[in-house]
Amino acid sequence: xxxxxxxxxxxxxxxxxxxxxxxxxxxxxVLARYHRLLGKxxxxxxxxxxxxxxxxxxxxxxxxxxxxxxxxxxxxALWERTxxxxxxxxxxFIRTTEADHAKAVVKFWKAVxxxxxxxxxxxxxxxxxxxxxxxxxxxxxxxxxxxxLTVPAHIKEKNYFFKLTKYRxxxxxxxGKHPEFIQPSSRRNEIVxxxxxxxxxxxxxxxxxxxxxxxxxxxxxRVYVWFDALINYLTGVxxxxxxxxxxxxxxxxxxxxxxxxxxxxCAIWPAxxxxxxxxxxxxxxxxxxxxxxxxxxxxxxxxVVDPVDIATKYSNDVLRFFLMREIRFGEDGDYSSKRLxxxxxxxxxxxxxxxxxxxxxxxxxxxxxxxxxxxxxxLAGAWPAYQSAMEEVRLYDALEIAWSLVRQxxxxxxxKRPWELAKLKEDKMLSDSIYVLLETLRHIAWMLLPxxxxxxxxxFTKLGLEVSKELGQxxxxxxxxxxxxxxxxxxxxxxxxxxxxx
Ligand code: MSP
Numbered sequence: 001x002x003x004x005x006x007x008x009x010x011x012x013x014x015x016x017x018x019x020x021x022x023x024x025x026x027x028x029x030v031l032a033r034y035h036r037l038l039g040k041x042x043x044x045x046x047x048x049x050x051x052x053x054x055x056x057x058x059x060x061x062x063x064x065x066x067x068x069x070x071x072x073x074x075x076x077a078l079w080e081r082t083x084x085x086x087x088x089x090x091x092x093f094i095r096t097t098e099a100d101h102a103k104a105v106v107k108f109w110k111a112v113x114x115x116x117x118x119x120x121x122x123x124x125x126x127x128x129x130x131x132x133x134x135x136x137x138x139x140x141x142x143x144x145x146x147x148x149l150t151v152p153a154h155i156k157e158k159n160y161f162f163k164l165t166k167y168r169x170x171x172x173x174x175x176g177k178h179p180e181f182i183q184p185s186s187r188r189n190e191i192v193x194x195x196x197x198x199x200x201x202x203x204x205x206x207x208x209x210x211x212x213x214x215x216x217x218x219x220x221x222r223v224y225v226w227f228d229a230l231i232n233y234l235t236g237v238x239x240x241x242x243x244x245x246x247x248x249x250x251x252x253x254x255x256x257x258x259x260x261x262x263x264x265x266c267a268i269w270p271a272x273x274x275x276x277x278x279x280x281x282x283x284x285x286x287x288x289x290x291x292x293x294x295x296x297x298x299x300x301x302x303x304v305v306d307p308v309d310i311a312t313k314y315s316n317d318v319l320r321f322f323l324m325r326e327i328r329f330g331e332d333g334d335y336s337s338k339r340l341x342x343x344x345x346x347x348x349x350x351x352x353x354x355x356x357x358x359x360x361x362x363x364x365x366x367x368x369x370x371x372x373x374x375x376x377x378x379l380a381g382a383w384p385a386y387q388s389a390m391e392e393v394r395l396y397d398a399l400e401i402a403w404s405l406v407r408q409x410x411x412x413x414x415x416k417r418p419w420e421l422a423k424l425k426e427d428k429m430l431s432d433s434i435y436v437l438l439e440t441l442r443h444i445a446w447m448l449l450p451x452x453x454x455x456x457x458x459x460f461t462k463l464g465l466e467v468s469k470e471l472g473q474x475x476x477x478x479x480x481x482x483x484x485x486x487x488x489x490x491x492x493x494x495x496x497x498x499x500x501x502x
Pocket of ligand 1: 009229
């Protein structure tokens with residue numbers, strides 16, 4: 001059986017999930033669900049980055065400085081609960097304070113050390129606590145971290161270093177030979193320029209940290225949080241603890257990340273793997289960042305959007321829909337509650353919801369709520385286009401393909417005017433039109449399954465299909481035209497997306 005192993009960043013545990021974290025997580029969930037529908041064995045890893053200075057400060061800020069593990073346990077429970085509530089189908093929720101992860105990090109460190117790629121040196125330079133990253137002057141904007149807009153600390157300490165520059169040529173060669181390794185291609189160019197011009201050896205330990213995984217053989221130092229965090233992708237599938245499982249899943253098929261952390265995922269991480277003698281992941285896809293009402297989302301501005309608030313006000317599917325539909329995956333975008341309301345009433349209530357309601361109401365009226373005889377439809381190349389969009393992580397396009405069927409169906413109704421066909425007693429034309437519309441709805445539901453799973457299931461139910469039976473089908477038969485059986489009883493039920501008064 002083919003496998004698909006997808007990961008998302010393990011997020012810092014110093015606050016609750018924002019809609020930014022939900023974005024990457026939902027995108028990966030869409031892909032995990034899609035690949036499961038293809039019949040693949042899927043492993044979707046999510047989790048928390050717990051060995052960060054930021055987490056310790058957050059614990060201290062709420063008076064839990066003497067029980068950091070307790071604080072992390074609470075945060076992990078909160079994140080996991082949130083993901084579950086949002087309908088995320090991850091297979092493991094990994095925490096970097098777990099015992100198997102410490103084992104994996106030690107094993108990995110020793111492999112890199114045995115390769116002769118770790119040396120002791122003195123680090124003197126800039127460190128942004130927000131990013132947990134070492135910076136050069138050239139990285140800064142007006143002397144500040146471009147992401148956190150704070151002045152980084154000047155630090156000077158004895159550290160262990162990783163010979164990153166030793167892998168410069170090998171990295172460039174790999175990226176050159178595998179254009180799919182870093183996507184979209186704009187990110188690839190960014191990374192190539194970084195590797196060619198700016199990459200230096202990197203510090204992989206901290207002497208001032210009291211929290212985190214001790215450096216093997218030198219308890220006075222802790223493993224630098226990014227070196228430790230990246231290894232979670234190996235730990236998650238058994239590296240260092242369950243070799244058979246590790247062999248089954250590694251290399252990962254896809255690391256999904258935000259564009260803020262590509263240096264770590266597309267340069268440092270592959271070099272670390274090369275050093276440890278482990279195959280590289282197939283692909284790293286970096287999506288863009290979105291602002292909120294045109295402003296950077298930040299705690300200090302107080303404009304952090306809580307995904308749970310949106311899911312509660314609307315639904316999980318509306319949140320998924322909006323994030324995938326409003327921002328072209330891979331590009332930057334903006335989140336605004338006004339746009340969300342417009343998209344709800346426009347795309348969801350008027351276009352999709354109304355279509356489903358109209359079609360089923362007509363079938364009720366003209367065919368006593370029974371599916372009429374089969375007829376040919378207008379899917380054309382929708383499935384191949386949808387499939388390549390999903391394969392290439394163009395999630396916006398995948399949704400757009402489903403939506404073009406929605407719009408075509410609405411247009412089809414306006415052109416065929418079934419109510420006039422009924423008056424004119426054009427029985428065959430009427431029956432064909434209604435079948436085409438119902439069967440197209442089934443295809444739309446199948447396309448929506450990974451993107452808006454609850455909505456897709458509701459459409460199945462309205463079409464008189466049994467959800468479990470439908471899902472038990474192979475994609476090969478489900479995607480074929482004409483699967484909706486004549487005579488089946490439709491169930492009108494409630495409208496999918498009742499209009500909301502603005
Ligand atoms: N702990 C590291 C990741 C380690 S992975 C081995 C980290 N954590 S984080 O909590 O800061 O999460 C960053 C990620 O959150 C981004 O890469 C992105 O996936 C997501 N996003 C956070 N805010 C976002 C936006 N405003 N827009 C889009 N994605 C956002 O970095």
